[in-house]
Amino acid sequence: MKLLNVSGSPHVHSGESVKRIMWDVNIALIPLLLTAILFFGFDALFVCLVSVASCLLFQWLIEKFLLKTKTTITDGSAIVTGLLLAFNLPSNLPLWIVVIGALVAIGIGKMSFGGLGKNPFNPALVGRVFLLISFPVQMTTWPRPLGICNIFANGAVDATTGATPLAAFKEAVKAGGSIDLPSLMDAFLGHMGGSLGEISALAIIIGGIYLLCRKVISWHIPVSFIGTAFVFGAILWLCNPNMYMDPVHVILSGGIMLGAVFMATDMVTSPMSKWGQVVFGIGCGLLTIIIRNWGSYPEGVSFAILLMNACVPLINKGFKPKRFAK
Amino acid sequence: MRTFRLGGVHPEENKISTNAKIEVFPLPKQAVVFLNQHLGAPATPVVAKGDAVKTGQLIAKAEAFVCANIHSPVTGTVNKIDTMKDIFGYNKTAIVIDVAETEEWVETVDTTPDIKREITLSQKEIIDKMKEMGIVGLGGATFPTHIKYMIPEGKKAEYLLINAAECEPYLTSDHRVILDHTEEVLIGISVLRKALGVPKAYIGIENNKPEPIARLQEMAKQFEGIEVVPLKVKYPQGAEKQLIYSITRRCVPSGKLPIDVGCVVNNIGTAFSVYEAVQKNKPLIETIMTVTGKSLGQQHNYVVRIGTPFSDLANAIGGLPEDTCKIISGGTMMGKAIVNIDGPIVKGTSSMLLISEKEAYRFEEQDCIRCGKCVKACPMGLEPYLFSSLINNGKFQEAADNHLMDCMECGCCLFSCPAHKPLTDEIRLAKTKLRQMQQKK
Amino acid sequence: MSNFIVAAIVVLGAVGLIFAVVLYFVAQKFKVIEDPKIDEIAEVLPGANCGGCGKAGCRALAEAFVKQGDMEGLRCPAGGDAVAEKVAAILGIEASKAEPQVAVIRCAAGCANNPPKSSFQGMKSCAFANSVYVGTNGCAYGCLGLGDCYNVCQFGAITLDPTTGYPTIDEEKCVGCGACAKACPRMVIELRNKGPKNRRMYVSCLNKEKGAAARKTCTNACIGCGKCAKVCPFEAITVENNVAYIDYTKCKLCRKCEAECPTGAIVSVNFPPRKPAAEAPAKPAEQPAPAAAPKLDESTVINNENTTNNA
Secondary structure, eight states, X not given: OXXXXXXXXXXXXXXXXXHHHHHHHHHHHHHHHHHHHHHHTHHHHHHHHHHXXXXXXXXXXXXXIIIOOOOOGGGSHHHHHHHHHHHTSOTTSXXXXXXXXXXXXXXXXXXXXXXXXXXXXXXXXXXXHHHHHHOHHHHTOEEOOOOGGGTTTOSOGGGSEEOXXXXXXXXXXXXXXXXXXXXXXXXXXXXXXXXXXXXXHHHHHHHHHHHHHTTSSOSHHHHHHHHHHHHHHHHHHHHOTTTSOOHHHHHHSTTHXXXXXXXXXXXXXXOSSHHHHHHHHHHHHHHHHHHHHHSSSSOOHHHHHHHHHHHHHHHHHHSOOOOSOO | OBOOSSOOBOOOOOOTTTTSOEEEOOOOSEEEEESOOSSSSOOEEOOOTTOEEXXXXXXXXXXXXXXXXXXXXXXXXXXXXXXXXXXXXXXXXXXXXEEOSSOOBOTTSOXXXXXXOOOOSOHHHHHHHXXXXXXXXXXXXXXXXXXXXXXXXXXXXXXXXXXXXXOSSSOOHHHHHHHHSHHHHHHXXXXXXXXXXXXXXXXXXXXXXXXXXXXXXXXXXXXXXXXXXXXXXXXXXXXXXXXXXXXXXXXXOTTOOGGGGTEEEEEHHHHHHHHHHHHHXXXXXXXXXXXXXXXXSSOEEEEEETTOXXXXXXXXXXXXXXXXXXXXXXXXXXXXXXXXXXXXXXXXXXXXXXXXXXXXXXXXXXXXXXXXXXXXXXXXXXXXHHHHHHHHTTOHHHHHHTTGGGOOOOOHHHHHOTTOXXXXXXXXXXXXHHHHHHHHO | OHHHHHHHXXXXXHHHHHHHHHXXXXXXXXXXXXXXXXXXXXXHSOOOOOOTTSSSSHHHHHHHHHHHSSOTTOOOTTTHHXXXXXXXXXXXXXXXXXXXXXXXXXXXXXXXXXXXXXXXXXXXXXXXXXXHOSOTTSOSSSXXXXXXXXXXXXXXXXXXXXXXXXXXXXXXXXOOOOXXXXXXXXXXXXXXXXXXXXXXXXXXXXXXXXXXXXXXXXTTOOOOOOHHHHHXXXXXXXXXXXXXXXXXXXXXXXXXXXXXXXXXOEEEESOOOOOHHHXXXXXXHHTTOGGGHHHHHHHHHHHHHXXXXXX
8 A cells, every 4th residue: 555645634625726717717718819800800810829829938938048947838827918918909010019018928027026926917917008108109000890791801901990989089079079989789799999809898798707607706806897987987977978988988998898807807916805806996997087088098997907906915904804703 | 594604615525424324343452542532631540550441430530620531441451551652643641451352331331222311410410420421522622521511700601502514524423423313412412401501502504414404303392492403515614613603693702712602512422422421321432433435335434432443443444445545534624634543543533534645636836826715715704825925934923913813724725725825734833833932922 | 498407407406405405304313323333243243144143133143242242141153253253352352162063963764764654745844744743754753854944044054855855964064053953843953062073973863762662663763772871981871761862061972882872873973984893893783673784884974975075
């Protein structure tokens, strides 16, 4: 007989693992990938592939040659970062910019802090914000989405480019005019301009429900984030419907849905306790609307989440979980 | 369905030995009876080498306040009083008794199979009897039972709670005791109720035991003031504070005892041994054990004399299965892995689990990804991830400031940790260190 | 254009001036008057914050030195006499001398004669393992091999065997701070005087079990037979609780006990290899325990190595 094994209790495990969580997130991102391909053609797929591949490559290179540790690319976290980064980019972005974004996301956003679990900021957002500041023109030129029937028509998507509803609205308000926002149905399904992953609320909701079922995320952050944005947006809209967008469009356009379901809920960079998560979500929602309406950028989700990421240690200190008994 | 409020997990139940009736396990050739089989100070031996002892005879007397009498589990002669190795390999003082061929009980013990229903002893006499018979809590902590019933000045017991939750995976000894000795258990509870002087006793039992619940509910009608409370299947339902909350909705404050909220909690196995001690004059010399494992062809529930080596059990089941990697005394969540199979059974031993390598496998530790699953799972509302980082940096006092000492080591955090961090291990280490620090002061 | 430059210079200059004034007053207000000797002493201390002196760190020791004014009861074990002299010079007093010490491991676990009897999983901490069970080699008194000593050593003097986890101490690097001795939950590590020419003798076992039981646990165990105590001409050896202990203040390093020990539990370090003739009387005693023989060889090998190093 083999030697008896000894360890402290408990002697069984739930079977939960980091790998499983990361692959669950990847699975939840599949509907987003499909809608991106559906609306932006194969350009979208190339952006995703390049982003994922370069994230994996940089992670491997850094672990192998800089840190000289065991490689962890199989745990799926680099793929999550790669996909989320790609979903925050326009489909006609030159691929070399995507590679730079991946380098910043993995190199600075994640590995410089010591790898998965130690990064204070969401790596994909670090990459995205870096690109937004470094390449503002390329990052804010979006192709118009293809009609559903001409996905396979041709690759010349970038022939027509335009702004996202948010940018267009901001321009119009500045100029004193008004524009037609996409219909609510288009906004819900994703038939509008925008980054790869943020356009279709439907796909995001499907992915979010999957994550909720698999208990990878809890409802606290998405609900408080979207709810706050909706309520705050509604208050502004009621004050002045000409100046501010109506609340339904506020949450359906831009990155609020993607941010609330996939980015803000990132385990590593979100608070631990339920109440902490609610506070985090409210903060994200408020900051997003503030940046959108009074900031220089038309979209503020990335900045809002990164700013709230920085507050997480404070939130964790201030909002402890409820104890059994005092 | 009643349950507790925070956290909790649901491990695979694996109650595969529920259908195995309690069998009487044969006597060992030599019984090793430790002087310290309970929480508190060791008992003082009252026999010497070469003395002949009868089954049930007092062989070690409790002299300290937190201590329990120890009786001879067998008939025979005292071989030696010496240090022996316990199941974890540590040396402890024990009385070693060579077992004689014929068993002879002490005359006072009623060995007839009749059930004695009438409770003749007074409250004081019952408590003295429990002390005399060396009754300890069989839920795992082995705390001398009579001390629980000496209610401190200024406090008042209102409820007697009987813990039959058996929330640990695999264990079925409580389940079987209820089925095989329903009436005795209920008489035992009535005895305890009288000893405590409370009108009501509640039996908390997890809802995955429909048969025992039905049997208890049926029988309890004949008894006054006993109510069966089915509880949701959630680990750790049988933890003292959680059980009190589930049944009475009262919270035992941090660092306080159940009596501070007017409750006394006893295990159902203890209730059975109280019946035997008070009604039949039989000291605590036996324990009911589950012998189980997925690789075992046949599952068993045995009533085993204290002092029987684990190896006797292993032989009785035809040797350990080939894939046995861990032997656990207790359940898989809070039980302890044993190394010395020649070590004896003590009061409070409730099982011998044979766990295969696949089941017991501990994955390699990874960095914490701050997923918060440990926080969600913790039934005490603590932050195990925070403890882990504080402990690894040697900040024990800061961990204590974050209520580390509230932890009851139920293992929910490690069970649910996707990064496989040894959270419970770390907390246990910190608690030991903090206790040492306190002693120094 | 020049307006801008002038304006910028004026504004920045004014801001700088205001800050300078504010900083000056703040610095005055919160000034901490500290004896400059503390800094000087902290400078000459090793700065490893090993805690061997019993203080929180090197600076705390420096403060204690200055506060007390002399070196009575205060000493940096890591720095030894060299540091003590420097500190004494700063304090303007005579340095107190102490015998240099080194850590020794009083356990032979991890040797080939004592194979593991169980395996361990979980937190890599001796203190934790000690609360769970006796350890992989089945001895309740010996080394657990999970490296608590290694983790606290600030001087890189401890190396762990990759398979058994058993520590070895590099006596060149060991400064005798005693951090490892404090960290070991079983008190296996002891500080002993380095001894003349770095030669030392000690009992490499703490097993309190009786002879046969101890032997069963580990072939290298001290069985408490007391032969060494009988043979010792200096009464340096005491046997208590079935374990022999050599008092290093009395031991004259005659090596008689080592020859007498039937299990090879007595270890000598840094002695030249024994002449074959001297080894002969030890042989018959070894006979009942043939398994112990390789251990003796092993220690001889160590001796050889160290001798060459020293030469």
